[in-house]
Amino acid sequence: MTEVARAAATELDSGEPGGGQEVLDRLVGLLDLERIEENIFRGVSPSHSPVRVFGGQVAGQALVAAGRTVPAERAVHSLHAYFIRGGDPSVPIVYEVDRIRDGRSFTTRRVVAVQHGKAIFSLSASFQKAEHGIEHADPMPDVPRPETLPTLPERARGYPDVLGLRSRPRPIDLRYVNDPPWVTRxxxxxxxxxxxxxxxxGTLPDEPLLHVCVLTYASDMTLLDSPLARHGVYWDTDRVLGASLDHxxxxxxxxxxxxxxxxxxxxPSASGARGLATGRFxxxxxxxxxxxxxxGLLRVL
Known part of the structure; x- marks a missing residue:
């Protein structure tokens, strides 16, 4: 284990609320996997993690593992993942990379995350060399600027148990445009x-793959707010059992x-104790x- 990763494992959930550069550096440390063999990597979790490993963490670490077997000039353009079992934060996660294909334009990798001899997560990722082609994109919705919006601790004022804000430092600065689900309920x-x-x-190093992995980490935050808010329930204020199924x-x-x-x-839909959410960045x-x-699995008891 690298020194940065070891420090991240012991300090990311150190019990101090808030965020900032120090907390972000610990996240970067968590994404600094140890190479065990040519296609095998090992990652750790914060020492004060919840019962299960955060899905965004294992997805980000798996993408790091895949990316470290791909030439730097080929950027990841898509990933598809399944959360198979809940991760155990008390033991390291081993990431096994399968080099599926190295083509002239595209590179394909498959990663399986293993704990206690069993797969907990699988990811397929595709990388592509830079090319030119047709261009179009949807416009961004008209929303207030982030600097004009309250921080997450300010939004949660009066709701001390929401999101574990009392004890969990956060490497992502997050500001709701709309009223958050614990208010709309x-x-x-x-x-x-x-x-x-x-x-x-904070500030990240100038490594494109790291920025992609941090966004992957953040993409598992607030995504299932939409189906829950649609029904007036929320994780910390109602009896909800939930987990990411695929991503x-x-x-x-x-x-x-x-x-x-x-x-x-x-x-767009929720049924069979599952909720579907789509998002754009x-x-x-x-x-x-x-x-x-x-x-996501969403069991409202």
Whole structure:
């Protein structure tokens, strides 16, 4: 284990609330995997993690593992993943990379995350060398600027148990455009759409794959807010059992994850104790940078 990763494992959930550069550096440390063999890597979780490993963490680490077997000039353009079992934060995660194909334009990798001898997560990712072609994109919704919106701790004022804000430092600065689900459940609103400004809470190194992995980490945050808010329930205020089932991301254009991006999500359907959510990421200048789809297990007791 690298020294940075070891420090990240012991300090990311150190019990101090808030965020900032120090907390972001710990996230970068978590993404700094140890290479065990040519195609085998090992990652760790924060020492004070919840019962299960955060899905965005294992997805980000798996993408790091895949990316470290691909030439730097080929950027990831899509990933498709399944969450198979809940991860155990008390033991390392081993990432096994299968080099599926190295073509003239595209590179394909498959990654399986293993704990206790069993697969907990699988990911397929495709990388492409830079090419020119046709261009178009949806416009960004008209929303207030992030600097004009309250921070997450300010939004949660009066709701001390929401999101574990008392004890969990956060590497992502997150600001709701609309009222968050723990508010709308009380006001009776049933919004089908959720909009949040996000950015890494500090400055990241100039490594494109790292920025993609940080956005992948952030993409598992607030995404299932949309189906829950539609029904007036929320994780920390109602009896909800939930987990990410699968996750797909398409990266359209270059971006920096330490600059503001808008996460615009909605829910087309919920059934069978599952909720589907779709999302679009826009850079602050309105550029569409990524699209995400996730289905989650949502059992409302």
């Amino acid at each position: 009380e006001t009776g609103e049933r919004p089908a759409r959720n909009q949040v400004w996000m950015r890494a809470d 797909a991301l398409w990266f359209h254009r270059p971006f920096r994850a330490d600059e503001w991006f808008l996460y615009d999500t909605e829910t 826009f850079a602050e200048d309105g550029t569409l940078i990524a699209t995400v789809v996730q289905e």
